[in-house]
Amino acid sequence: MRMLKAAAIAALSITPLQLGAALAATPASTLVVAQNIDDIVSIDPAEAYEFSSGEYVTQTYDRLVQYDAPDLKTLAPGLATQWQADEAAKTITFTLRDGVSFSSGNPVRAEDVLYSWKRVLFLNKSPAFLLTQLGWTPENFASKVKAEGNKVTLSYEGGLSPAFVLNVLASRPASVVDEATVASHEESGDMGNAWLKANSAGTGPFVLKTYRPAELLNLAANPNYFGGAPALKSVIIRHVAEAATQQLLLESGDVDMAKNLTPDQIGRISTEGKFTVETYPQAAVHFLSLNQKKEALTNPAVWEAARYLVNYKGMTDSFLKGQMQVHQAFWPAGFPGSLDDNPFTYDPTKAKKILADAGVQTPIDVTLDVINSAPFTDMAQSLQAGFAEAGINLKILPGTGSQVITKYRARTHEAMLLYWGPDLMDPDSNARAFAYNEDNSDGNYQATTTWRNGWAVPDEMNKQVVAARAETDPKKRDAMYVDLQRKVQAKSPIVVMLQATTQVAMAKNVSGYVNGAVSDFVFYRLVKKG
Incomplete structure (x- = not known):
């Protein structure tokens, strides 16, 4: 009985979205994805520690250095265009990219970087340990990371190579948030944590338009993204728990992509030849x-x-x-x-x-x-x-x-x-x-x-x-x-x-989707339809 009830609730949860677009093709400028996203606890990059939230953070935030589509093997410039490591002094100095703004319009400053990393340490949520590996604590952070003009200089402790430190800084909790916007929504000393569970304040290729837990993520393209505006105007990720329902929505044209199909379903879809199936x-x-x-x-x-x-x-x-x-x-x-x-x-x-x-x-x-x-x-x-x-x-x-x-x-x-x-x-x-x-x-x-x-x-x-x-x-x-x-x-x-x-089934007119080995390496920025 519990299993039947859960299935019924999952089916009902998508009904409102289906009513207006049943059996209709998705908009040409929008990618619609069917995916189980009920693992999300928080979408604040200082707290996000689930698979689906990691995927979301990549769409809406950037790090100083990061892995980016289509080349996921090379650590590339993000909000920093260059960096200089001093192995003897155990320091790295980053030079920020010129002319980058947050989705609010506020310019990216070195102080935003410090604020972002500081709030990870002070909030001390699940992913905080990634930054504490560098020997950082709430007590010593001010002495470890400095901002001066368009440069950020950090020092680290222990027998670490700069390569390891850079990979830490390319991880999810090192994402940079807009201090002015986030701090203005602080409640009871939470450093904007509650507000960032329903809003975005980043520089990424997309901006959060709507988030309804266990229902949908609606992302709007950021036309001013420094890496180039996304090819599509929006991405809608619909929470669909049941694999059978995902397949039905894909076959009816109500979604462009289904991410959680079973091997048997993938086998049938592959045989039919109506959709593209990619393995990552x-x-x-x-x-x-x-x-x-x-x-x-x-x-x-x-x-x-x-x-x-x-x-x-x-x-x-x-x-x-x-x-x-x-x-x-x-x-x-x-x-x-x-x-x-x-x-x-x-x-x-x-x-x-x-x-x-x-x-x-x-x-x-x-x-x-x-x-x-x-x-x-x-x-x-x-x-x-x-x-x-x-x-x-x-x-x-x-x-x-x-x-x-x-x-x-x-x-x-x-x-x-x-x-x-x-x-x-x-x-x-x-x-x-x-x-x-x-x-x-x-x-x-x-x-x-x-x-x-x-x-x-x-x-x-x-x-x-x-x-x-x-x-x-x-x-x-x-x-x-x-x-x-x-x-x-x-x-x-x-x-x-x-x-x-993982195998993803998608409409044949969808191209440019990149899915790396971890959820943080999922990219919609290059996706096209047509």
């Missing part, structure tokens, strides 16, 4: 990990054999088709520093030989914790079948997401099937998780896969992670991360298997 790799990597607190899983031969017992192609060609692609390194494909080699294939015969040559006694009985929902349970069953071929018996233990993650954090599992996404698009984010653990003691909790699996990472690898984070030469830095990924591939109890993908 996402940043989340899915992995199998073996807890080193279980004696039977500590032999490196077991780690190596495990890599040949995963039926990668079998999964991605069947129930994961369109949802994931084979990827066997901890940093996702599509970004500098990624390792895109996939050296392992499903080969039980080879796995058995590896175990036999190492003198590993089978059978081995292992429990496998997994989130009790698709596609994770299907993946677990595939692993169970594959590992059984080599005498490793996986007993699947399904649980809720919170149960599985709580067990993982407590290091009480034996084997675990999970996924991991970076907090910012810098390879250090995942290197710290998959290749670093200097203190493996139970009392030294770390939010990493290495510590949670009880893996005492070799000292050489720990030192390389620290050195890569501090390396100033971009090419050398990328090469260090590629080498780290090869080492984790070769010898670790963490088997990276797959990288998530």
Whole structure:
């Protein structure tokens, strides 16, 4: 009954929007998107920490430096046209772009940058930790970041490379807001937080026209955008929770794009040939990990054999088709520093030989914790079948997401099937998780896969992670991360298997849509219709 009621409410929630445009083509100057956006908690860039809110922030705000369409591999000038790093002094000086104004008409000033970063620290919402990595606190911020004319100079602490700092400043909470406008709407010391949950105050290619939670986001083009006015006059993102309803709206012409269709629906639409379906790799990597607190899983031969017992192609060609692609390194494909080699294939015969040559006694009985929902349970069953071929018996233990993650954090599992996404698009984010653990003691909790699996990472690898984070030469830095990924591939109890993908169905007259590996890298500015 609850499921039926929820479906009925979801259908009713879009009825008012359908009445006026049922079975009619969308306006030529407007892109209409059907998408589930009920994850949004806040659209204030100092608080936004959800997938859909990250997408929104990219449309309405800019950072000093940022990744931009169509080239998502290169960190490019944003509100700053140039910057100068002093590695010895641990400072970076930015020169602001001339002639840029906020949507209010107020000119962008260096003081706006300081205000924007300061409010992230003082509000201390979920994404604030990204800026505190630089050693910034509400107490020391005034001494760490200075504004003078059209320049912003910042200093940072710790063994950080300028490249890492720049990637932090390209992340969502570093977005620049209009101080004069936001401060004028402050209530009870909230630094405009309540007002920014329903309004925008940025420089981005779009301006928020209307936001109704769990109903719609209506964005109007900013004709004065410094990167060039958007090709379309508006983008309307309609909240449509049900995939079946999204498909219906797309097929009837009421929307131009559907973002949450199932693989079966995508398959049918692709066969019909009436729409375009694009597949975009996402940043989340899915992995199998073996807890080193279980004696039977500590032999490196077991780690190596495990890599040949995963039926990668079998999964991605069947129930994961369109949802994931084979990827066997901890940093996702599509970004500098990624390792895109996939050296392992499903080969039980080879796995058995590896175990036999190492003198590993089978059978081995292992429990496998997994989130009790698709596609994770299907993946677990595939692993169970594959590992059984080599005498490793996986007993699947399904649980809720919170149960599985709580067990993982407590290091009480034996084997675990999970996924991991970076907090910012810098390879250090995942290197710290998959290749670093200097203190493996139970009392030294770390939010990493290495510590949670009880893996005492070799000292050489720990030192390389620290050195890569501090390396100033971009090419050398990328090469260090590629080498780290090869080492984790070769010898670790963490088997990276797959990288998530997302598929978007759209009308054939839609072009120019860019969807990167994270929600922050979704761009509507270049979209055209016709």
